[in-house]
Amino acid sequence: MSRNRYARDFIVDRATELAGRLGLSAISTGSVARELACPKSSVFHHFPHKHQLQLGVLEAVTRELARQVVHPALQHPPGLPRLDQLVSGWIAWDGNCDYAGGCLFIATATEFDDRPGPVRDHLVRLYQLWQHLLDSMVRAAVTRGELRPDTDRPQFIHDLHGILLAYHHTARLLEDPDARRRALTAYQSLVKRWTAIPPPRDAGSGVTAAPLAAER
Amino acid sequence: MSRNRYARDFIVDRATELAGRLGLSAISTGSVARELACPKSSVFHHFPHKHQLQLGVLEAVTRELARQVVHPALQHPPGLPRLDQLVSGWIAWDGNCDYAGGCLFIATATEFDDRPGPVRDHLVRLYQLWQHLLDSMVRAAVTRGELRPDTDRPQFIHDLHGILLAYHHTARLLEDPDARRRALTAYQSLVKRWTAIPPPRDAGSGVTAAPLAAER
Secondary structure, three states, rough: OHHHHHHHHHHHHHHHHHHHOOOHOOHHHHHHEEEEEEEEHHHHHOOOOOHHHHHHHHHHHHHHHHHHHHHHOOOOOOHHHHEEEEHHHHHHHHOOOOOOOOOOOHHHHHOOOOOHHHHHHHHHHHHHHHHHHHHHHHHHHHHOOOOOOOOOOOHHHHHHHHHHHHHHHHHHOOOOOHHHHHHHHHHHHHHOEEEEEOOOOHHHHOOOOHHHHHHH | OOOOHHHHHHHHHHHHHHHHHHOOHHHHHHHHHHHOOOHHHHHHHHHHHHHHHHHHHHHHHHHHHHHHHHHHHHHHOOOHHHHHHHHHHHHHHHHHHOOOOOHHHHHHHHHOOOOOHHHHHHHHHEEEEEEHHHHHHHHHHHHHHHHHOOOHHHHHHHHHHHHHHHHHHHHHHEEEOOHHHHHHHHHHHHHOEEEEOOHHHHHHHOOOOOEEEEEH
């Protein structure tokens, strides 16, 4: 790794930690230089604009989300097994997040939802990617007969998003020890609402319901 | 109104507006004095500590929530009609919030969930009061036979909370025009999941299912 790249990563690393404590909007060339006890010009050299530093933080958190949540889920079979893994992985990630401020995406969403600019634009794109990822998993579950063909996919994704937000809130602010159980119960109910009814055993079609659909 | 009280309310009013734009943690004696273009000592006279100013903002927003959402709901019959009204009132309030930063409670929850102190403590108490209010409505719906006797009330409230959080997020950050419809659909599904099955018409018990339960 080049020295330049190393310095850049080091700055982003500390900025991410600072954003976790004080929110992404507290990140600026000045605040990060103070945190690093280095001249402002050293930070400025890598990040001439404050928003580049904030985007660097979002990119670093996105990489962690991919590494800790998305990639492990993709090791599981498509459809519900993969979605189950994504949901439980997300909950584990949010619950054990290194960043003191909890999952930075959620904090940043409410922080920047009314501040037009490159950070908000990037955040919207990230959320759209996340929705797209969830949609591909729900679609696979429909194709494989685990969820009903008439599953309202956007509604499913909206409801699942609410479950994850409620988990974050219940665990972080209210420190409710039941937060994880409640979130998983809500997720099971959501899946059950759209679960395909397995064909009768004597249908003789040769098609068997997916194991997860049968369990619910 | 005394002159002192008037000045105090004026300060809180501008601080609330500022908190909506920059977040509650941006509120301090200094930032509010700058906003008001007055000496710091004038703000300090009413709010010697920063957290008193922040608590003043939370109290002002709570009064608005009571005035715009809770009191109108209490005009409706107990049980589901009242809960329906609370939910649609909350959505309307959050959607049309005067505060640029959206419903300050949601923004503040993620902002302060990891910052111990009087603001976080107060916020937790407010959320517990809100949960208590929802619980009393759900309990009334159970008592009146609109919801099933085995309704898991804490789960119901958790799930409803997720629906409201998802609405806020979908409407504010993603600017999805379907946000309200999605939230109301999710709420209807939640109620349906726990709706009591009306007794058969020929049961002759003299007990009729509540109108709302029958509609769903």
